[in-house]
Amino acid sequence: MELQGVSPEGVRGWVKQAKIDEGDGSTGALTTAEREELVRLRKRDREQQQTIEILKKGLAFFAKETMK
Structure with missing residues (x-):
């Protein structure tokens, strides 16, 4: 039903x-609160991982430029 x-x-x-x-x-x-926190923390982790990747690429670019 x-x-x-x-x-x-x-x-x-x-x-x-x-x-x-x-x-x-x-x-x-x-619990619902724990699930909400887990979602929030996973989102923050993804954002931080993206930031780290951008910084790595930037560092590699500038390191390459200074070696010229």
């Missing part, structure tokens, strides 16, 4: 996540 576009699987997922958020989840299960 589907209630206004919500599937039974969706409701089960919400209930499971609510239990995790209340501290009743299985070992290693992430």
Whole structure:
């Protein structure tokens, strides 16, 4: 049975996540806050990795230019 576009699987997922958020989840299960932090940290890591790559390329360019 589907209630206004919500599937039974969706409701089960919400209930499971609510239990995790209340501290009743299985070992290693992430709370909503932990999941949000993980997403934020992964995004920051990607941005930092891109910055590092840009800096490496810039350093290589300037090192090459000074050797001329």
